[in-house]
Amino acid sequence: MLPTPAPRPLVIGHRGAPGYRPEHTAAAYRLAFALGADAVEPDLVATRDGVLVLRHENEISGTTDVASRPEFASRRTTREIDGAPLTGWFTEDFTWAELATLRARERLGAIRQESTSFDGRYPIIRFRDLLELIDEAAHEQRRTIRLVAEFKHATHFEALGLPLDELFAAELDAGGWERGDARLIMESFEPTLLDRLGARGIRGARVLLIEDSGSPRDLVVADGRAASSYDSFVTEAGLLGLAGRFDGVSVGKARLVGRARAKPTAGAGRDTAARAAGTTPLVGAELVDAAHAAGLAVYTWTLRPENRFLAPSFRRGTARSAYGDWLGEFLLVIGTGVDGIFVDHPDLGVEARRIAAE
Structure with missing residues (x-):
């Protein structure tokens, strides 16, 4: 089946449907498909034996039951991840066979009671398992389902002899996706990794993830300050x-x-000059318009309905886990003209897109 034109904005199930099931589980992805997600987004990290698994980070104590497993107590360690020390259990210290014995937990347990109620019921899964789930759902629903693959800590894994681009290419081939196609979008906070994916001839869009501050880790390693x-x-x-x-x-x-927006200051003249020179960071629809003018698509993450995650003007009441005016914020984001939205509740994203189109 040839890929059908992508709807706009693309509704992307962020790690499946973690608003309802623990993230990155088969249950979360199947539910995302059932709720109408146009695409799903896995986070990719590597095991010691070179298997790509789906976890938010390579440190897994917050998303699995590893901390309660006595047989793995000795694996707890501290290492530097992207320039900062982190203590816990790391995927690169386990084989896939070992990780397959763990059970998933909802990362946002204090906020997501519905998802947390399924803690311990599902195993973690590999990237190749998700490829099968996508193909099955696309066949059953007779529609194109896209994949937005995010690569985590590429420089870190490269230093360990686990190059994510090489592992990814092998997994695509093994999963029958060959070297990718129009269904595939690849994202990373590290531009070097995206360059390597392109050099490998992997077909699909390559998208640079933009943090709110700081610099890409690969560039810091290469260029320092x-x-x-x-x-x-x-x-x-x-x-x-x-x-x-x-x-x-x-x-x-x-x-x-x-x-x-910052209030005018004594340096306002310099700010105006910088804007004229095109060196001021853009925001809102202005950012989207400028990207489109440059021929770039724009995606945004992550739209969530709980007060804890909404901008202050859209919060309702004081309970962090209660839903605020999620529709108002979703519509504001869609109104900027973005090409894709990452959502934890795919049905809410689909509904917001429907209302925006009225």
């Missing part, structure tokens, strides 16, 4: 510089709805 900042990529000049190299950018929601 001279590393380009994430802010520099979402200026007019920065977006034009990405054109032809990548196919899009994926920005945190705060760059579209959550940032107040």
